[in-house]
Amino acid sequence: MKSFFQFLTEAQSQASMQAKKLNLKSDGHGGWLDTRGKFVATTEDGKLKFVDKKKAKAENETTTKRKAKPQPEAKTKKDAPKETGAERAKAGETDQTSEETAETLTTAFGRFNPPTVGHGKLLSAAKKASAGGDLKIYPSRSQDPKKNPLDPDMKVSFMKKMFPDYAESIINDDEMKSIFDVLVLANEQGYRNVNIIVGSDRQSEFENLATKYNGELYDFENIRVISAGVRDADAEGVEGMSASKMRKAVVDGDFDSFRRGTPKDLDDGDTQALFDAVRTGMKVKAKKKEVAEMWEIAPKCDPRGLREQYVNENIFRIGDVVENLNTGLVGEIIRRGTNHLICVTKENYMFKSWIRDVMEAVVNYPGPSGVPGPQREVGTDSQREYTMRMTGTLGIKNLINKYKKKK
Secondary structure, eight states: OOOHHHHHHHHHHHHHHHHHHTTOEEOSSSEEEOTTSOEEEEEETTEEEEOOHHHHHHHHHHHHHHHHSOOOOOOOOOOOOOOOHHHHHHHTOOOTTTTTOOSEEEEEEEOOSSOOHHHHHHHHHHHHHHTTSEEEEEEOOOOBTTTBOSOHHHHHHHHHHHOGGGGGGBOOOTTOOSHHHHHHHHHHTTOSEEEEEEOGGGHHHHHHHHHHTBTTTBOOSEEEEEEOOOOOTTSSSGGGOOHHHHHHHHHHTOHHHHHHTSOTTSOHHHHHHHHHHHHHHHTTTSOGGGSOOHHHHOGGGOHHHHHHHHHTTSSSOTTOEEEETTTOOEEEEEEEOSSEEEEEOTTSOEEEEEGGGEEEOOOSTTSGGGSOGGGGOTTSHHHHHHHHHHHTOOSHHHHHHHHSOOO
């Protein structure tokens, strides 16, 4: 039989392990602080229990007082057991702190690279689902010249111009790199329920992922993944518009097609600026032979090319680190399916991705470290070009002269 001390130690260890995964720190009094130094959770029954804003605010004030000037311990009444959502509903209670914190957050997380008229449909669905409550849109932070040509700041700037009605809800936060980051933050902020708005083709993926880790990474009473409507790559108009088609239009130099993918309220000058920004980010001005293949920049427009590269194991091999373009999760490939990958993050969380929805993870773009492994293999032309870019030389002669010994 376990002693009380063993039981207590194991319970503390379990809570500590969970807190470590979330980068939480102990306040030394049974509470946990997030990276911003705010009180967000307590240890209950050996597990982390996230608290709402009202309690967090009171605990933060208490923690601040402790740090400022230690006070002698005083006898206090025991806290009443925290009621569940079902018990609150049964008792017919109303939220007296609605001005301080809302019960439900409606959110959307996506690449928006570049933003299109189709994304306007997503934002409209999100506003409808929020029913006047809190709405937050988080553009992802990824950037690379193939599938994510706009940097996050520029992307957010264009989004606010294209969708002015949602400008206040579009959040530019460099810590929100994945859907997990968004959900953890929402839980820390005291939301009890969350609505996640996605395209119909991504509803199942988000639903499985978000609910799988509820109670471990975050703790919501309800998680609803709501479809913004049917997406059809072959359709005309809003339903068929995608960022892939927009990037393809830029590569083809087809401004008219690109224009059809932007809201009518966006003037021609801003549309041209967006077109030029995407073109610059994709480095389309380079020689034609150096432009990426269509399956790389717009896989939905060239599924056959993507499939051929995958079957021949030229891309997405076991051990490669990839990023899911829908959720922002980054993980190592541990299994290859016929058209999907099974990956594990560094925190040991597993996720599944279709090959059309992933890219090789980029580190510190636009630096040299953001170059895929096959392009750094010794003795290849691609490795020579990589070395030239890394050293700031443009040709063999310049490379030799730069490192030639001076007599």
